[in-house]
Amino acid sequence: MMKKKIEQLQEKKAKALLGGGQSRIDSQHQKKKLTARERIELLVDPGSFEELGMLVTHRTSDFGMADQIFYGDGVVTGYGKVDGRLVYIFSQDFTVFGGSLSETHAEKICKIMDLAMKNGAPVIGLNDSGGARIQEGVRSLGGYADIFYRNARASGVVPQISAIMGPCAGGAVYSPAMTDFILMVEETSYMFVTGPNVVKTVTNEEVSSEGLGGAMVHASKSGVTHLTAINDVECLQKLKTLLSYLPQNCEDKAPSLEWKIGSEMLSGMSDFIPENANQPYDMKELIHAILDPKSFFEIHPDFAENMVVGFGRLAGKVIGIVANQPMVLAGCLDVNSSKKAARFVRFCDCFNIPLLVLEDVPGFLPGTDQEWNAIISNGAKLLYAFSEASVPRITVITRKAYGGAYDVMNSKHIGADFNFAWPSAEIAVMGARGASEIIFKKEIDASVDPAATTAEKEKDYAEKFANPYIAAERGFIDEVIHPDETRRKLIRAFSSLENKVDNLPRRKHGNIPM
Ligand code: HXC
Numbered sequence: 258m259m260k261k262k263i264e265q266l267q268e269k270k271a272k273a274l275l276g277g278g279q280s281r282i283d284s285q286h287q288k289k290k291l292t293a294r295e296r297i298e299l300l301v302d303p304g305s306f307e308e309l310g311m312l313v314t315h316r317t318s319d320f321g322m323a324d325q326i327f328y329g330d331g332v333v334t335g336y337g338k339v340d341g342r343l344v345y346i347f348s349q350d351f352t353v354f355g356g357s358l359s360e361t362h363a364e365k366i367c368k369i370m371d372l373a374m375k376n377g378a379p380v381i382g383l384n385d386s387g388g389a390r391i392q393e394g395v396r397s398l399g400g401y402a403d404i405f406y407r408n409a410r411a412s413g414v415v416p417q418i419s420a421i422m423g424p425c426a427g428g429a430v431y432s433p434a435m436t437d438f439i440l441m442v443e444e445t446s447y448m449f450v451t452g453p454n455v456v457k458t459v460t461n462e463e464v465s466s467e468g469l470g471g472a473m474v475h476a477s478k479s480g481v482t483h484l485t486a487i488n489d490v491e492c493l494q495k496l497k498t499l500l501s502y503l504p505q506n507c508e509d510k511a512p513s514l515e516w517k518i519g520s521e522m523l524s525g526m527s528d529f530i531p532e533n534a535n536q537p538y539d540m541k542e543l544i545h546a547i548l549d550p551k552s553f554f555e556i557h558p559d560f561a562e563n564m565v566v567g568f569g570r571l572a573g574k575v576i577g578i579v580a581n582q583p584m585v586l587a588g589c590l591d592v593n594s595s596k597k598a599a600r601f602v603r604f605c606d607c608f609n610i611p612l613l614v615l616e617d618v619p620g621f622l623p624g625t626d627q628e629w630n631a632i633i634s635n636g637a638k639l640l641y642a643f644s645e646a647s648v649p650r651i652t653v654i655t656r657k658a659y660g661g662a663y664d665v666m667n668s669k670h671i672g673a674d675f676n677f678a679w680p681s682a683e684i685a686v687m688g689a690r691g692a693s694e695i696i697f698k699k700e701i702d703a704s705v706d707p708a709a710t711t712a713e714k715e716k717d718y719a720e721k722f723a724n725p726y727i728a729a730e731r732g733f734i735d736e737v738i739h740p741d742e743t744r745r746k747l748i749r750a751f752s753s754l755e756n757k758v759d760n761l762p763r764r765k766h767g768n769i770p771m
Contacts, residue, residue: 273311273328277352285352290423290445291489293333293350296383299493300346301337308335310365317359320392327353331386334365336372339500342512345373348383351423355387358429362390363400370407377506379416381496384433385423385446401428408435413607415506418499420492421446421482426470434481437604438499438556441472441482442492448475448482473559480560480593498554502568502575504608511610516549516573521748523547526740530656530681534723537583540565540615543655544578547571547613547744553578557597563587564594566601568610572748577605580615581666583656590662591622592635599638602646611649611751614667617656619688636665637770644671645767649754653743654678654725654734660687669733674757675750677743678725678734689719 276282276292285292291299297306311333314326331353336345347366349356366382373380389397411417412435419433421441425448433439433448441448449470456462456469468474475482484499486492504511523546531538544553548569555567563585567578579598581588605612621632643650643665651674652667663684667673678684686692693714694701704710728734738746761767 269312269328276329276350277327277354281352288445289488290351290385292352293348293356293383293385296422296489296493297333297335297337297346297348299490300381300383300496301339301344302341306335306337306346308333310334310368313361313365315359315361315390315393317390317392322392325354329353330359330362330365331356331390332358332362332365334369336369336378339497342500342505343376343378344381344500345369345376345378346381346383349386349423351385351387354390356385356423357387357390358397358400359390359393360396360400363397363403367403367407370404370411373415374407374411377415377508379418379500379503379505380411380436381500382417382419382433382436384419384421384425384429386429387424388427388429398428401432404432405435408432412437413507416500416503416608418496420496421448421472422489422492426450426452438484439475439482440484440486440492440496440499441475442486442489443472445489447471476557476559478560480557480597483557485559499568502554502610504610507607507609509609511575511608513575514549514570514573516570518572518748521572521745523741523744526743529740530679534656534683535587537587539584540580540582540588540617540655543615544569544580547615547747548578549573556601561591561593561597563589563591564598566598571613571744571751574751575610576751577601577610577612578615579612579667581618583617586622587619588617588657589619589622590632590636590639590665591627592630592632595632595635595639595665599635599642602639602642606642606646606648609648611754612646612651612667613747613751614650614652614673616652616654616658616663616666618659618662618666619657620660620662634770636661640665640671641767641769643667643673645761645769646672647757647759647761649674649751649757651675651747651750651754652677653738653747654682654684655740656681656683657688658682658684669735672759674754675735676733677736677738677746677750678728679740679743680725680737681740682725682728682734682737683719683723684725684728684734685722689715689723692722693718 315330332349334347417436418438419436430448447466447470472485476485552570565580565582669676697714701707701710725737
């Protein structure tokens with residue numbers, strides 16, 4: 258009797274494992290995509306995945322759906338371990354109705370999101386879906402909204418990560434958009450609100466899916482995606498690496514690695530800054546020098562490259578890095594770099610990740626493009642994000658720290674814990690040339706040789722203000738340090754801040770200028 262029942266169970270499970278059937282699995286592979294279950298297996302520690310809701314089916318009878326029942330209903334859900342740490346996963350199964358989202362498909366996703374919230378573990382969504390289950394109409398829309406609601410509720414409680422590994426279109430994009438990080442696979446994935454056909458009808462623009470919302474478009478133009486991968490395997494590897502820097506939830510700390518503290522002095526850094534103050538250098542070289550070897554994991558590498566953000570380890574402990582990049586737009590702050598850094602700072606603050614700012618910023622990028630695209634509100638996002646962040650925060654000024662950008666880039670005045678400067682730092686209201694042209698205008702105009710007078714005034718101004726000492730005298734800078742000491746100072750300073758408590762004023766929530 259029992260034997261028969263067990264056979265029945267095995268039959269059902271075997272059927273469920275086949276999803277939409279072998280021919281659709283083959284077609285998925287032909288499209289250079291892995292199946293929902295293959296993806297999960299690559300993501301989790303071997304044998305650790307426990308599936309929930311394997312036998313769920315849809316409840317629709319319209320349009321001949323009663324005859325088309327597939328166990329799982331287009332999404333594989335459950336929990337498993339990544340590097341020994343619990344994660345909740347949903348992985349859409351394109352072989353079942355194109356991974357489209359039905360009422361029951363949504364219920365399965367909601368169930369694991371609720372479990373993740375209650376048990377304090379990240380939610381990982383592997384997205385590959387034709388959108389709303391067309392046969393279900395508004396019930397599908399309701400299912401999406403149930404997920405969106407949970408995305409908002411889970412925000413800042415547990416990390417939420419979305420990998421886009423196939424189509425993701427229409428309102429469906431808004432669930433990933435509310436999560437903390439998006440990864441996209443090149444050529445096989447796309448995201449857009451309205452697809453190429455609608456675009457052609459409405460605006461007469463001809464564009465492919467890839468050109469409209471492919472991985473590189475969102476990595477470099479819109480900034481919607483944080484990371485891209487050349488295929489499913491690389492995508493899942495990057496997802497695992499990302500997870501290795503994150504805590505399980507907002508009450509937890511990111512996992513540390515063992516580190517035996519040595520002298521931690523750098524060498525040769527005194528020549529790092531070029532003689533000519535306008536010559537660029539690669540801030541990423543400094544980041545690599547400061548961090549533990551091979552620990553830098555850049556986020557958003559192809560977007561707003563004038564700002565570098567990412568995770569790294571310092572003496573084994575995870576920190577978030579926000580750094581101006583003098584190689585691109587001279588490291589100016591602009592709309593996109595402000596948005597990019599603000600979002601990253603918010604993430605780190607949600608999840609107890611200390612922040613290191615490496616500063617070399619000549620100011621905000623001027624121009625109508627910037628003003629009309631609201632550099633005012635967008636710059637304010639970064640200012641607000643730093644000001645509100647209660648995690649340990651340290652700034653090192655390597656060279657320029659001019660004007661409003663000095664204030665914004667985690668200055669002492671907006672709550673940074675320690676502010677260090679290299680002797681090459683220039684902390685002033687603006688560059689020496691611009692400043693002297695304004696304040697000595699009359700003298701320059703009246704002089705016999707205006708060019709020579711300008712040069713002389715510029716030199717005077719630079720000598721007086723283009724240094725870190727006036728700021729150090731006022732205590733705006735805690736210490737002017739030898740560049741070779743940077744790593745050691747940072748390790749000690751972050752270590753001293755490990756138990757930092759900084760309570761925000763009592764309120765419902767702030768109103769960040771979004
Ligand atoms: C039901 C769907 C489906 C959907 C695909 N399928 N999308 N079934 N609802 N939304 C089914 C197909 O009928 C097919 O079934 C199988 O999935 C694979 O689809 P193909 O078209 O053969 O695959 P492909 O050529 O790779 O094209 C994929 C696709 C295309 C680009 C996603 O299927 C497509 O355009 N689908 C419709 C997309 C759409 O308009 N969705 C609704 C958007 S509105 P068989 O049986 O042949 O295997 C929306 C609103 C969300 O999503 C709002 C949230 C607030």
